[in-house]
Amino acid sequence: MHLTKLQKWLWTMVAIALVGSLGFAAWIKYWPTGNIYISRMVGETEVIQPRFQLTSHTGGKVSDATWRGKWQMVFFGFTNCPDVCPTTLAEMAMVMEGLGKDAEKVKPLFISIDPARDRVADMAEYVAAFHPAITGLTGTDTEIATVAKNFRVYYAKGEPIDASDNYNMAHTSVIYLISPEGQFVRVFSFGTRAKDILKDIQQRL
Numbered sequence: 206m207h208l209t210k211l212q213k214w215l216w217t218m219v220a221i222a223l224v225g226s227l228g229f230a231a232w233i234k235y236w237p238t239g240n241i242y243i244s245r246m247v248g249e250t251e252v253i254q255p256r257f258q259l260t261s262h263t264g265g266k267v268s269d270a271t272w273r274g275k276w277q278m279v280f281f282g283f284t285n286c287p288d289v290c291p292t293t294l295a296e297m298a299m300v301m302e303g304l305g306k307d308a309e310k311v312k313p314l315f316i317s318i319d320p321a322r323d324r325v326a327d328m329a330e331y332v333a334a335f336h337p338a339i340t341g342l343t344g345t346d347t348e349i350a351t352v353a354k355n356f357r358v359y360y361a362k363g364e365p366i367d368a369s370d371n372y373n374m375a376h377t378s379v380i381y382l383i384s385p386e387g388q389f390v391r392v393f394s395f396g397t398r399a400k401d402i403l404k405d406i407q408q409r410l
């Protein structure tokens with residue numbers, strides 16, 4: 206397979222992130238906001254309503270009903286993410302590969318929580334670097350705020366990280382599993398191995 210420059214860069218980031226993931230896990234565990242938020246979220250799973258109205262990376266208007274009938278793996282992040290997002294999207298790609306012909310029963314979605322920078326074309330280029338099945342979704346600030354509220358996703362803009370006003374986003378880093386009927390089923394916490402996610406999903410198909 207021919208890899209584009211972006212793909213090479215992203216997969217290099219994945220490798221670096223995997224090496225650093227233990228340190229990151231320790232960091233997020235003691236990161237007050239994230240830890241408190243995730244604890245609260247897991248305790249409130251019954252109120253997660255996986256509903257959205259967004260724009261896909263091909264430019265079409267989509268909603269949660271668009272992929273009704275398929276299991277949905279939903280992850281929130283941003284295309285400039287240095288570690289968590291590329292690592293998780295790489296895992297989702299591995300799950301899709303592992304599913305073989307059952308891949309048609311599962312839809313992986315990547316929803317931007319940085320709509321100011323992640324426009325449709327950015328989402329298209331980004332998700333294509335990981336797996337052709339992944340659909341990237343973005344929207345207006347209001348649409349993103351609404352889907353984040355519905356999924357109980359935390360996200361916040363960080364301080365500028367350089368003189369060009371680049372910034373990172375803090376964000377909930379779990380993968381949500383949504384049933385073919387559109388009901389929230391469970392989350393996979395950051396760092397869950399692709400083979401464990403695959404096994405869980407295969408048992409449900």
Ligand code: NI
Binds near residue numbers: 289290376
């Ligand atoms: Ni991220």
